[in-house]
Amino acid sequence: MSFIGERLLENIDAHLLQAFPSNANENFAGISMILVGDLGQLPPVNDTPPYNSRRRAELLWEQFTTIITLDHIYRQEGQGSDQERFRQLLMNIRDAKPTLDDWILLMTRSSMTIDTTTNQEFDSCVHLFSTNDNVHNHNKKKLQSLKNPVARSIASKVQNVTANQSGMDDELDVDLLLSKNARVMLTSNLWIEAGLVNGVLGNIRKIVYKLGSAPPQPPAYVLVEFDNYSGLPFNDRHPSSIPVLAIERGGSSQIPLRLALTIHKSQGLTLQKATIDIGPTERTSLTFVAISHVKSLQGLRIMPPFSDDRYEKLNKGKQVVGRKREEERLQSIQNNSRASHKPKDVDTTFTFISTNCKMYCTGYYCKI
Known part of the structure; x- marks a missing residue:
């Protein structure tokens, strides 16, 4: 859903109104709409996120008032200290608050740091570029x-x-x-x-x-x-x-x-190993999406390495500020309705999703 921009959301609404003219007075023609994903992923290409819009798209976006957050991480799951540290590093980058220790840890996976044999192993793996x-x-x-x-x-x-x-x-x-x-x-x-x-x-x-x-x-x-x-x-x-x-x-x-x-076309993939080239400058969510494709830090090779100063302005970017504000709003809605909407178990979740209510679902690498 992070890829959905204001124009796309308005087009979805317009086509549904054409398909169901008898419901032309309702948003999305009264059809149940479910959005799934993570706003911390890559933003819309050549478009504006609907929650930052001043068009009809913002009103459409605000129709999603039932929120369920799936917070178990499956892609980088594991109980070891290394895996826990990698998950925290990814969350820091997602929230635009990476630390110097995060950068130092990432640079241990630089092509200039890992040994020759390991470099050769990564040569035959997927390469992602900006x-x-x-x-x-x-x-x-x-x-x-x-x-x-x-x-x-x-x-x-x-x-x-x-x-x-x-x-x-x-x-x-x-x-x-x-x-x-x-x-x-x-x-x-x-x-x-x-x-x-x-x-x-x-x-x-x-x-x-x-x-x-x-x-x-x-x-x-x-x-x-x-x-x-x-x-x-x-x-x-x-x-x-x-x-x-x-x-x-x-x-x-x-x-x-x-x-x-x-990196844009690779969004959604899970890879055992990958070589990442994130380019010379930081763009919204680019580093997070690229690095989070792999299951563990050992599955990552960064080539070429990058300096830590690329993160200095990351937290002040317009898209990041707008996205964080929207996530806070959605979290507030979820907290206010938690008692009546929180699923008790997986089966209840599936039953709830299958109903005709409008629902917004967000999560950090979730699996349903």
Whole structure:
């Protein structure tokens, strides 16, 4: 929900009023609305958070008056002192109050601090960058180091697409570079039960084209050997190698793979290991979102390192001040209605969510 800006919220309301004209005198056409997420995540792109709006969006946002906070941390769970310290570090950064000790601890995971063997282990893991340009440069360097032919796959347009379906989906790259042995990440849930989910890693083993087609057309499929595949084998000799076909999203067709990601496009992923490049300047929630992708401090490599002065103005940023003010308002609403709305257990929570009341749910890396 942190990605929802004033224009998007107003558009949701407008489309619901069109779909249910008989309820045109009610916000969201009287439809039950549930927002889930963490306002401490990345803010809307090229938009203003609705709680900082002076438009109709602010009135719509204030319709969410039932609040449930899920406060158990699942991604970085664990009882050891190191894990507790890592959780506190992340919370300090989220709340724009990092300490010098936090920075010193983070720099123990710098590429200049960890040993050569550990650095080599991280070379094959996911890399996250602050800009698209850095992603493209990294991908080119990695592919060049493989010394294998590179196939360029340009997303193809899907015929008979309506205006509402046009545009490229965030899951798919318009221009994708592929090469044998390249380390890639799946960006779509293809087969959840077998472990083929958004964020799983693997290595390209083959790139196969239909007869008569060639780059830059998308291949017929890319054979990827996935790290944690648990389904039926496609090939008995290579049981973890699975063909990944192009999928259709947003009016385009493309292979759902990526070599590296921007921090924005990686929001929501849980990673065992990752190399993080947060760029030269701090932006709202960027460092928090990037670092919190990993489950433990040992799963993090920071490259390049950064100085502690990037946090000096973090707590005074306009978006951070507005977000904290809104979180205080929501917390006050929750405290006032705690007795009547607080769920007793997990089953009650599910029952409560399924009712037709409007509800706002926030949490720091929650799992329902």
